[in-house]
Amino acid sequence: xxxxxxxxxxxxxxxxxxxxxxxxxxxxxxxxxxxxxxxxxxxxxxxxxxxxxxxxxxxxxxxxxxxxxxxxxxxxxxxxxxxxxxxxxxxxxxxxxxxxxxxxxxxxxxxxxxxxxxxxxxxxxxxxxxxxxxxxxxxxxxxxxxxxxxx
Numbered sequence: 001x002x003x004x005x006x007x008x009x010x011x012x013x014x015x016x017x018x019x020x021x022x023x024x025x026x027x028x029x030x031x032x033x034x035x036x037x038x039x040x041x042x043x044x045x046x047x048x049x050x051x052x053x054x055x056x057x058x059x060x061x062x063x064x065x066x067x068x069x070x071x072x073x074x075x076x077x078x079x080x081x082x083x084x085x086x087x088x089x090x091x092x093x094x095x096x097x098x099x100x101x102x103x104x105x106x107x108x109x110x111x112x113x114x115x116x117x118x119x120x121x122x123x124x125x126x127x128x129x130x131x132x133x134x135x136x137x138x139x140x141x142x143x144x145x146x147x148x149x150x151x
Contacts, residue, residue, distance in 0.1 A: 003099055004075060006035040007136055008068050010109025013047030019136035020051040024060055026144040033061035037068045068106060068118050078102040080122030082114055083139050091126040097147055107139035
């Protein structure tokens with residue numbers, strides 16, 4: 001069963017492409033999927049087709065869905081972890097997370113962060129050294145290195 005990294009709310013095709021390339025470079029397991037939700041503007045028009053091409057060439061999984069809530073429902077997620085800055089408030093320490101087969105990490109594609117309703121869909125996670133929302137590619141790298149690669 002695949003594990004998922006979800007890039008939520010992205011409008012920049014470059015941010016989308018960089019995050020996907022980082023994900024596919026660091027996470028070698030073919031049954032792990034890169035998921036995009038709430039892609040808007042040029043990310044939807046240019047970024048989604050570009051990442052689809054990259055994923056196809058690499059033989060990797062790529063999924064695009066309208067909302068984060070849709071991702072939870074369609075993918076049948078057991079747990080959703082949302083990467084947030086430590087300044088957001090209560091959070092679970094990222095280093096204590098143990099992923100199951102139907103668990104996912106969501107990262108934010110915009111500097112404003114997750115909406116209240118999106119935060120309500122899962123568990124906010126962070127570390128004390130993340131004080132601002134990271135760019136998507138950096139978030140993907142952090143999650144990949146700290147969690148998925150050290151099973």
